[in-house]
Amino acid sequence: MSKLNANIPDGSLADKWTKHKAKIPLVSPANKRQIDVIVVGTGLAGSSAAASLAELGYNVKAFCFQDSPRRAHSIAAQGGINAAKNYQNDGDSTYRLFYDTIKGGDYRSREANVHRLAEVSASIIDQCVAQGVPFAREYGGLLDNRSFGGVQVSRTFYAKGQTGQQLLLGAYSALSRQVAKGRVELLSRHEMVELVKVDGKARGIIARNLVTGELERHSAHAVLLCTGGYGNVFYLSTNAMGSNVTAAWKAHRKGAYMANPCFTQIHPTCIPVSGDSQSKLTLMSESLRNDGRIWVPKNSEDAAAIRNGNLKPTELTEENRDYYLERRYPAFGNLVPRDVASRAAKERCDAGYGVNKTGEAVYLDFSSAIQRFGAEAALVQGVKNPNDDEIRKLGEKVVESKYGNLFQMYEKITAQNPYKTPMMIYPAVHYTMGGIWVDYNLMTTVPGLFALGEANFSDHGANRLGASALMQGLADGYFVAPYTVGTYLSEDITTGKISTNSPEFEEAENISRKRMEGFLNNKGSIPIEVFHRELGKIMWSQCGMARNAKDLKKGIADIRLLRDKFYADVKVPGKMNEMNPELDKAGRVADFLELGELMCIDALTREESCGGHFREEFQSKEGEAVRKDDEFAFVAAWEFAESDPGKSKLHKEELSFQDVKLNTRSYK
Amino acid sequence: MKFTINVWRQSGPKEKGGIATYKVNNISDDMSFLEMIDVLNEQLIIQDIEPVVFDHDCREGICGMCSMFINGEAHGPGRGVTTCQLHMREFQDGDTITIEPFRAKAFPIIKDLMVDRSAFDRIIQAGGYVSVNTSGNLPDANATPIEKQDADAAFDAATCIGCGACVATCKNASAMLFTSAKVSQLSLLPQGKIEASERVLNMVKQMDLEGFGNCTNTGACEVECPKGISIENIARMNRDYISASLSSK
Numbered sequence: 001m002s003k004l005n006a007n008i009p010d011g012s013l014a015d016k017w018t019k020h021k022a023k024i025p026l027v028s029p030a031n032k033r034q035i036d037v038i039v040v041g042t043g044l045a046g047s048s049a050a051a052s053l054a055e056l057g058y059n060v061k062a063f064c065f066q067d068s069p070r071r072a073h074s075i076a077a078q079g080g081i082n083a084a085k086n087y088q089n090d091g092d093s094t095y096r097l098f099y100d101t102i103k104g105g106d107y108r109s110r111e112a113n114v115h116r117l118a119e120v121s122a123s124i125i126d127q128c129v130a131q132g133v134p135f136a137r138e139y140g141g142l143l144d145n146r147s148f149g150g151v152q153v154s155r156t157f158y159a160k161g162q163t164g165q166q167l168l169l170g171a172y173s174a175l176s177r178q179v180a181k182g183r184v185e186l187l188s189r190h191e192m193v194e195l196v197k198v199d200g201k202a203r204g205i206i207a208r209n210l211v212t213g214e215l216e217r218h219s220a221h222a223v224l225l226c227t228g229g230y231g232n233v234f235y236l237s238t239n240a241m242g243s244n245v246t247a248a249w250k251a252h253r254k255g256a257y258m259a260n261p262c263f264t265q266i267h268p269t270c271i272p273v274s275g276d277s278q279s280k281l282t283l284m285s286e287s288l289r290n291d292g293r294i295w296v297p298k299n300s301e302d303a304a305a306i307r308n309g310n311l312k313p314t315e316l317t318e319e320n321r322d323y324y325l326e327r328r329y330p331a332f333g334n335l336v337p338r339d340v341a342s343r344a345a346k347e348r349c350d351a352g353y354g355v356n357k358t359g360e361a362v363y364l365d366f367s368s369a370i371q372r373f374g375a376e377a378a379l380v381q382g383v384k385n386p387n388d389d390e391i392r393k394l395g396e397k398v399v400e401s402k403y404g405n406l407f408q409m410y411e412k413i414t415a416q417n418p419y420k421t422p423m424m425i426y427p428a429v430h431y432t433m434g435g436i437w438v439d440y441n442l443m444t445t446v447p448g449l450f451a452l453g454e455a456n457f458s459d460h461g462a463n464r465l466g467a468s469a470l471m472q473g474l475a476d477g478y479f480v481a482p483y484t485v486g487t488y489l490s491e492d493i494t495t496g497k498i499s500t501n502s503p504e505f506e507e508a509e510n511i512s513r514k515r516m517e518g519f520l521n522n523k524g525s526i527p528i529e530v531f532h533r534e535l536g537k538i539m540w541s542q543c544g545m546a547r548n549a550k551d552l553k554k555g556i557a558d559i560r561l562l563r564d565k566f567y568a569d570v571k572v573p574g575k576m577n578e579m580n581p582e583l584d585k586a587g588r589v590a591d592f593l594e595l596g597e598l599m600c601i602d603a604l605t606r607e608e609s610c611g612g613h614f615r616e617e618f619q620s621k622e623g624e625a626v627r628k629d630d631e632f633a634f635v636a637a638w639e640f641a642e643s644d645p646g647k648s649k650l651h652k653e654e655l656s657f658q659d660v661k662l663n664t665r666s667y668k
Numbered sequence: 669m670k671f672t673i674n675v676w677r678q679s680g681p682k683e684k685g686g687i688a689t690y691k692v693n694n695i696s697d698d699m700s701f702l703e704m705i706d707v708l709n710e711q712l713i714i715q716d717i718e719p720v721v722f723d724h725d726c727r728e729g730i731c732g733m734c735s736m737f738i739n740g741e742a743h744g745p746g747r748g749v750t751t752c753q754l755h756m757r758e759f760q761d762g763d764t765i766t767i768e769p770f771r772a773k774a775f776p777i778i779k780d781l782m783v784d785r786s787a788f789d790r791i792i793q794a795g796g797y798v799s800v801n802t803s804g805n806l807p808d809a810n811a812t813p814i815e816k817q818d819a820d821a822a823f824d825a826a827t828c829i830g831c832g833a834c835v836a837t838c839k840n841a842s843a844m845l846f847t848s849a850k851v852s853q854l855s856l857l858p859q860g861k862i863e864a865s866e867r868v869l870n871m872v873k874q875m876d877l878e879g880f881g882n883c884t885n886t887g888a889c890e891v892e893c894p895k896g897i898s899i900e901n902i903a904r905m906n907r908d909y910i911s912a913s914l915s916s917k
Contacts, residue, residue, distance in 0.1 A: 052802040067723060068789050070830055071731040087810060120804070129809040130800045132860045134823035134853065141813025159823055165730055166826060173797035180793040188786065211778055240725040274698040279706055280727045405827075409729065412753045478802045527713045529706070573713055578680075579779050581721060582713070 004257075004637055004653040007439040008112045013659045014094075017116040020440075021483055025490035032057035035489050036498070038205055038220040040192045040247050042069030044164075044470060045453025046226030047171035048477025049485075054175075054183035056482060058489075061218055062175065062184050063207055065191040065242055065584075070172045073228060073240040074473060077164025078285035078406065079148065080156035081470040083121040088145050092153040094118045099660060101468060104150040104337050105433070105461020106611035106627060107662050108260070110635070110655060112440055113458040120479040121471055125157055127478055131170040135159050146290055148466035150337035150667070156467045161285050161406040167470055171477070190216070191584060192247040193515075194508040195223065195254045195449065202251075202449035203498050206508045208516075210584060213577040215512055217505045219498035222448045222485055225251060226477065229432035229454040231264065233592045233599065234544075235536020237429035238270060238283040244588040245595050248436055248455055256444040257637035257651060259437035259457035261595065262603035265464055265612050266545050267430030268294075268341035271413055272361040281428040282413055284364070285406055286466040289334045291369035291399070292423070294341070296353040296362050298322040303353045313355065313363055313422050324348055332667040339463040339612045339625075340667060342427035346545050347623060349426070356424050365422035370395035427545060431469060433460040433612065434602070437637040437653070441484035442476060445637075450485060452476035457635070462611025516576055519586045524569040528582060531566045532589045535559065535596055543600050548616040552604040556597055560646065563593045597645040598638060605650065608632045629662050669695040669756060673708060674766040675720055678777055685777070687766070697757035701744060702727060702734060704756055721780040729753040729894065732829030735836070736781055737768040742833035742892045750831060750894045770836035774843070774879040785832050787878035788846060794874035795867035796850040798859050812858050822856040825849045827895045834889035834897075840881030845889040847875050848905035849897050855908055865912035872909055 009020040027035065035058050039050040042064040050062040064072060084097040098118040102109060125143070129135065135157050136144040145154040159166040178184040187207065193215070194206035204219035230245035231237035252258050269284045297303040298320050305311035324344055326333045336344075345362050348354070355361050374395025378386040386394070396419050400407065407418050414424070436444050436451035438458055443450050453473040460468065499505075542555030566589070574580040609618040609625035610632070618626045635653040670693050678685025692708050699707075702724050709719035725733040734751040738744030744754045759765065767781065775783040800806070826849070834845035851868050854860025860867070883902060890899045 048802070055801045066725055066731070066733060067785060068830065070789075071725055071733050073726060073731070075829075076726045076728055076730050085809070123804045123806070125809045126806040127800075127802060129812075130798065130806045130859055132798045132822075132854050132857050134819055134826050134857065135809075136823075137814055137816050137819040139816050141815055141819075142810045159826075162730070162827060165829075166823070169826065173792065174800075174802070176789065176793040177797045177799065179789075186789070188789075238728075240731060241727055242725050275696050277696065277699055277703050277707060279700070279703050282728045408748065409753070412729075412749055412755070415755075415757065479804060482802065525714075527710050529710055571713060573716070573718055579721060579782075582719060 004437070004651050005439070006110060006653055007441060009440065013111060013115050016112050017119055024483060024487040027486050027490050027493060029057050031493040033059070034496070035059065035492060036061070036220040037485065038218060038223045039063070039226060040205065040224065041072065041226035041228060041455070042175065043072035043074035043226060043228055043453060044168055044171055044473030045455070045477040046072065046224070047168065047175045048474050049224055049226060049452055049481045050184055051171065051174035051178050052478050052482045053485065054178035056486070060178070060184045061187060061220065063187045063190045063192060065189065065210060067188055069175055069186065069188065070169060072168060073243050074168045074470070075165045076240065077470055078161040078283060079287035080146065080158035080163045080467040081124065081167060082148070082155050082465070082467045083125045083157060083471065084118055084155060085122050085125060087143060088154045090153045092155050096153065097121060097155065100151045101459065101465060102461070102660050103665060104465040105463055106625070106665055107461065107629070107633065107657070107660070108610050108655065109461030110458055111657055111659060116480065117459050117472055117475050120475045123479060124471060124474045128167060128170050131173060133159070133166050133170040146287055147335060149286055149289060149335045149341065150332070150465045158287065161287065161403055164470060167474065171474070193250065193512045193587065195251045196505050196508045197254055197446065198498070198502060198504045201447045204500065204505065206512050208584070211579055213575070213580060215509050217500035217509060219500045219505070221489055221492045221495060221498065222450065224450045224452060224481065224485065225436065225455050226452045227455045229435065230592070230595055231429045231432055233535065233596050234429040234539045235533050236273065236278060236281050236540070238267060238281050241280060244591070246588050246591045248451070249591040249595055251436065251444065251446065251449060253640050255446045256449055257437040257639050258434070258598060259635050259637045260434040260602065261599045261638065262543065262606065262613055263433035263462050263611065264429060265338055265431035265433060266342045266427045268338055268345055268427050269364060269425045270428035270430070271410065272356055272424055272426040273358065282409065283428070283430060284410060284423060284425055286338065288364060288403060288406065291402070292334065292364040292366050293323055293368055294325050294334055294362055294364055295321045295323045296348045296355060300352045303355060306355050307357060307359060322353070329667045336667045337463055337465060342545060343614060345427055361424040361426045363422035364425045366399055366418065367422070370399055370419070373398035431464055433457065433462060433464050437635065441487060442481055443484070443488060448488060450481060452481055462613055515587065516583060519570065519572040519583060520574070520576060522570055522572065524571040526569045526571055528570055528572065528585050528589050531562065531570060532592065534562055535589070535592060538562065539596050539599070543603055546614050546616050547603050549604060552600045555600040556646070559593065559597045559600065566590065566593055594645045598648055601646070601648060602636055602638065605636060606632055627664070633662070669697060669759070669761040671695060671704070671759065671762070672764040674764065675781070676768045677720070677780055679779065681776055681778060695756050697755065699756045700727065700752055701738070701754040701756065702752050721782050723782050724752060727752040730829060732831035735770045735783060735831055737770055737836055739766055742770065742837040743894055748894060748896055770832050772835045772841035772880070774841065775832060775835065785830070787880070788830050788832065790878060791843065791847055791871055791874045792850065795863070795870040796854070798854060799863060814857060818856045822853045825853040825856070825897065825901050828897050829895055831894065833892045833894060835880065837888045837892040838881065839886065839888070840884060842883045843875050843878070843880035844883040844902045844905070845893065845897055845899065847871050848901035851905045851908060852901040855904070864908060865915060868905060868908045868912050
């Protein structure tokens with residue numbers, strides 16, 4: 001086990017980034033034209049990085065497995081993006097955003113990175129507005145804000161429930177402008193299947209052209225992985241169907257450490273699972289918790305009656321409802337952080353108060369908000385002595401203007417009208433705080449290989465706050481990587497073009513081809529999907545919202561068995577040199593089968609509860625997470641070894657907190 | 669529920685395609701349309717038949733990737749939904765369902781139900797942006813107030829997901845709704861006004877080059893658009909186009 005150096009600049013926390021930027025070596029415009037950069041993934045981090053690097057003058061190749069960069073799953077982010085603008089005059093500041101993020105992450109993130117994130121947050125909003133991103137505005141023409149979980153200010157900028165879409169389309173437009181100028185070569189429907197290292201440095205990738213099936217060699221002086229998270233290891237998650245860990249895992253197998261892989265965010269407000277053939281889960285934005293109140297029946301008989309269909313939630317009086325978040329956490333109420341809200345929902349459902357057929361759902365109720373907004377609207381519009389019906393109608397209109405698309409989405413999926421009856425929600429896998437280990441410059445343990453956005457681990461610790469993923473993706477892509485990648489490239493100005501005819505490229509291509517041929521020639525009989533579903537079940541039950549040593553050990557054993565079965569019995573139809581989505585899926589599931597084991601090992605090693613990682617053995621009498629700062633205030637960075645995730649080697653990056661005192665997180 | 673599925677099979681861009689018929693059983697009404705296709709595909713794999721290739725990703729109606737023409741309608745029956753948001757409860761037990769790809773000259777078929785919509789990317793590349801570089805020193809986001817009405821209208825136009833239902837449903841395979849949505853979004857905002865003339869001319873030119881048809885105001889695009897993009901945007905684009913064509917620069 002070695003100690004990892006995060007290359008954090010000296011100086012006070014507030015000055016680190018400014019001083020670092022002022023001192024780092026630059027690359028001249030003429031030299032930039034001689035340097036190639038590969039960006040894998042075109043979500044917020046990838047699109048913004050590719051556009052920004054191209055604007056600077058580098059030759060950029062941007063890869064995405066979808067048919068267009070605009071499809072990347074950042075598009076599905078709903079609620080908003082945080083920035084320390086303090087437009088609302090409610091006491092926000094760079095420091096407070098930094099502090100909230102550190103605390104929200106349960107003191108398991110790196111101070112210097114988080115402070116930088118808070119520093120550049122305001123510039124992101126300026127950048128997006130300049131691009132024509134249509135954020136929500138107030139009648140005076142200025143930008144509107146709302147509040148998110150784990151904070152007591154309103155710093156979240158939003159565009160209805162489609163903020164991710166609008167931000168991604170902004171970054172996509174910036175990227176498109178560079179494509180038109182010939183500064184970015186766009187390779188859609190291409191998937192990275194191998195990282196190529198030459199003399200220890202990342203020098204390119206092998207990509208599969210998903211239309212022709214051909215394996216292609218692409219070289220560059222630096223490779224940026226902006227490939228998102230790995231929540232799909234759980235099979236059911238709010239991720240897109242194609243979201244995968246393959247690029248990151250291939251990099252991991254080539255020497256990039258994976259950090260805190262067990263840190264998974266289970267989002268409290270998702271539409272509950274309805275059946276066995278379900279392929280994905282749908283999020284209902286956290287912004288709904290601004291105005292929705294979460295409850296279950298106070299009496300378990302009422303809950304049973306609701307489950308049997310003998311009682312309607314609207315028939316239950318106030319005194320028979322348990323607004324359990326408001327009860328347990330009066331200071332933050334319905335806006336506690338996600339991990340806290342998720343566990344509280346699980347606790348109530350496990351205790352027998354769940355409200356749908358499966359017993360795994362709680363209510364998210366807008367009736368108070370509709371009343372409140374309706375009364376206010378009646379007053380503003382001068383409606384005299386409005387009756388209940390008029391107030392309701394006016395209130396529903398306000399709710400529609402704020403959350404219309406989410407309510408519509410809910411109704412389409414569940415065939416229930418959330419304006420009239422409370423929504424049913426349950427936690428679901430949403431985001432992965434863990435990811436590829438990076439230093440302060442976002443460089444991985446492989447020189448020349450960078451990781452941005454959700455793909456890296458650095459900013460969210462053990463739990464991410466709402467509306468901070470968009471902030472981090474764009475911070476990394478627009479304002480961090482363009483500087484720090486340049487620093488690395490400043491030593492590469494005399495290298496010249498990287499040849500793809502080297503033995504290293506040859507070998508990487510051969511490995512990829514052999515792996516794919518192995519799948520196609522396998523004489524198995526079971527479709528890939530079956531294995532993925534099975535892996536998901538193992539992960540959810542053994543390494544999900546609550547974990548313990550016994551289950552995790554069982555999980556590891558189960559995954560190893562499943563992996564053996566997969567290689568023996570999987571059936572992959574079709575051929576190599578053609579479009580073959582099943583073959584692509586086989587590769588992705590194979591990587592998930594290795595990652596899943598590492599996640600369990602990581603969760604087993606971390607003998608404490610923090611953020612989204614809740615070990616049942618380490619909790620207070622009230623059921624709150626108990627951290628062990630003396631032993632576990634470190635980043636667990638895993639090195640792949642001996643072709644077996646079970647033999648991964650642990651490296652620690654000790655987290656030192658200069659500015660923040662480690663406290664027990666309290667939202668009471 | 670049980671269904672008979674007539675689905676377009678075509679092994680490659682230049683091959684001849686045709687309808688194949690399959691049966692699926694044990695479909696629950698809570699399943700989405702794509703989950704029904706998943707069941708069909710698992711069944712085909714076991715029977716040694718190549719699974720049906722189709723585009724899909726987010727499965728929550730926002731990425732714009734799914735693109736099926738179901739019983740003669742883009743994204744099937746139902747308004748304001750993409751194929752992934754269509755649920756089997758919209759169909760009757762025992763129905764025969766016919767699935768074809770989005771058809772347009774500018775959307776060549778890649779395989780089965782998958783089409784190439786990169787023409788949309790090229791239309792955006794022709795001018796669907798504000799020419800602003802990444803910079804830490806732009807004016808403060810609140811420096812230019814924007815009337816709420818304009819901001820909201822720009823947002824409504826900007827919600828286009830680029831799925832191509834408008835093209836698939838238009839008898840002329842016109843991309844006017846798609847193109848006008850981006851033109852409108854940016855021309856409604858002060859940040860986009862500066863380049864508005866060039867933008868509309870270049871984007872329309874690219875749209876024509878890609879082989880999309882002309883608009884004859886049937887309004888079918890608006891009806892089938894899963895995001896309810898209004899044809900007011902087309903009117904706005906026409907106005908911008910004419911004034912840009914007539915102004916001398």
